[in-house]
Amino acid sequence: MRVIVVGAGEVGSTIAATLASDHEVVVVDTDSERVETMTYSHDVLAIEGDGTSLETLEEAGVDRADMVIASTDSDETNIVVCGAAKTVDDPFTIARVKKTDYLRTWEHSEGAFGVDFMVCTDLHTAETIVQIAGLPGARDVDTFAGGVVYMAEFSVPEGSPIAGQTVSEADRFESLTFAAIIRDGDVVIPQGGTAIAPDDAVVVIGSFESVRGFAGSLAPAPTLEEANEVVIVGGGEIGYQTARLFEAEGISPRLVERDHDRAREVAERLPDTLVLESDATDIDFFMREHVDESDIVVAALDSDEKNLLASLLAKRIGVDRTLAVVEFGDYVDLFEAVGVDVAVNPRVVTAEEIIRFTYREHTENVAILEADCAEVLEIEVDPDSALAGNRIRDVVPDLPDGVVIGAITRDGELITPRGDTVVERGDHVVVFADIEVIDAVDDAL
Structure with a gap:
């Protein structure tokens, strides 16, 4: 498949890097340094130019493209790119936007602006935050x-109830599959006797009830239904x-805004x-408003530095769980290393949403x-x-090794996979796969 990615920032470069091994990828950007970086770091064709220009799109081969992904930092530019591509041919077009107004307009008219699919970064980030907040101790959640x-x-910190247990001992929940253990950056496919070590990350797949039950066994933090106080900074x-x-989940949060x-x-x-009008990086304000009594603090300010400061202040005064928005992807590990419980990168969650459209028809x-x-x-x-x-x-x-069948749904009902389970045509199968074998899995299944 020929894919044109317009915009070589964090979203565009992530998409291009992910697709480069299996697709013919062309990246377009106005920044010469970004173009040079893409040329030498990834197996893609990088072109310096304006993606809203028909001339540039034609140079990129838009007439032969199966997909055009507009991922610049400008909503208007991304929409124009998609519209321009449609004037030449009919590739599948994806536009990344921040403003929900554009998303609402697009949703009211299929194919509006020449966009086949629109991803709203801010809304998708907020959805990710609320999903993670709903499972105590979770680092990442998807449905x-x-x-x-x-x-x-889930992370397994020192002193966790399951640290030192085998997978069989930790697996006490119906409809739950231990898909993987991620240890020192490597994927371990667990067997019943596999021991879970401190600092491991455990990936589980199953029903919401079973996953939430497992979350509760790791940490006694309250669920959203039990949370007494949520503060958004x-x-x-x-x-x-x-x-x-x-x-919408029945929670009445407090929100702090300076302007x-x-x-x-x-x-x-x-x-x-x-809504409280104040500077949320002021520790006196935190104490005065009893933020220390909060179950969850979400830092969603306009800079990574402010979000880090707000999160660390919240942890210092005793908040159980902090989630911070991190715009610069390289900071994610740093945030979590210094004490932020979960760092959410809007560009990464947006790239993930877009990448799924490049998979085969039945994915x-x-x-x-x-x-x-x-x-x-x-x-x-x-x-x-x-x-x-x-x-x-x-x-x-x-x-291949590195594959786990985590769940099956049939007619909307969950089936926990077992060795004797017969899979039927039309079933939806949720599969965990090491990135090294993903192509083989896609071919086989």
Whole structure:
């Protein structure tokens, strides 16, 4: 497949790097340094030029492109890129936007702006934050099969109840599959006797109830239903959308915004949120407003440095769990190393959402884990799949190492996979796969 990616920033470069091994990728950017970096670091054709220009798109081969992904930092530019591509041919177009207004307009008219699919970075980031907040101790959360199946990644700190246990001892929940252990950046496919060590990351797949039960066994932190106090620091679009989604979950958060006009605006739009006008990096404010009694603090300010400061202040005064928005991807590990519980990078979650459209027709969803060391795929079983009509135990020996079948849904119902389970055509299968074998898995299943 020929894919044109316009914009070689963090989102575009992540997409291009992920697709380069399997697709013919062309990257377009106006920045000569970015173009040079892409040329020498990835197996792609990088072109310096304006992606809104027909001349540049034609140089990139838009007439032969199967897909055009517009991922610059300008919403308007991305929309124009998609519209321009449609004037030449009919590639599948994806636009990344930040403003939800554009998303709402696009949703009301299929194919509006010449865009086949639109990803709203701020909204998708807020959805990710609320999903992670709903599972105590989770570092990453994704849903599959229309929300029937959950995948979650959990850290195992020193002193965790499961540190030192085997997988069999830790697996006390119905409808739960231990898909992988990530240890020192390597993927370990666990057996029943595999020991779980401190500092491991554990990936589990199953029903929401079983995954939440497992989360509760790791840490006694409250679920969203039990949370007495949630504080959101920053009333920008991500903070606002996060508060709105918390309200939809029946939570009445507090939101802290320094700017008077913005604070008033979000207060009018969020009926169940208490908006406080203050500087949230002021520890005296934190103490005065009893933020230490909060169960969760979400830092969604306009800079990584402010989000780090707000999160560390919250941890210092005793907040159990902090989630911080991190715009610069290289800071994610740093944030978590110095004490922030979960760092969420909007560009990474956006890239993941876009990448799933590059998979084959029967791949319904994809989640990327741990700096692209593994993926979780949702695959609809067709007649050509190795699973169709067969027992799992008969198929697994022919699959490469590094693959775990985590869950099956049939007619919207969850089936916990066992060796004797027969997979039927039309089933949705959620599969964990080491990145090294992802192509073989995609071919087989």
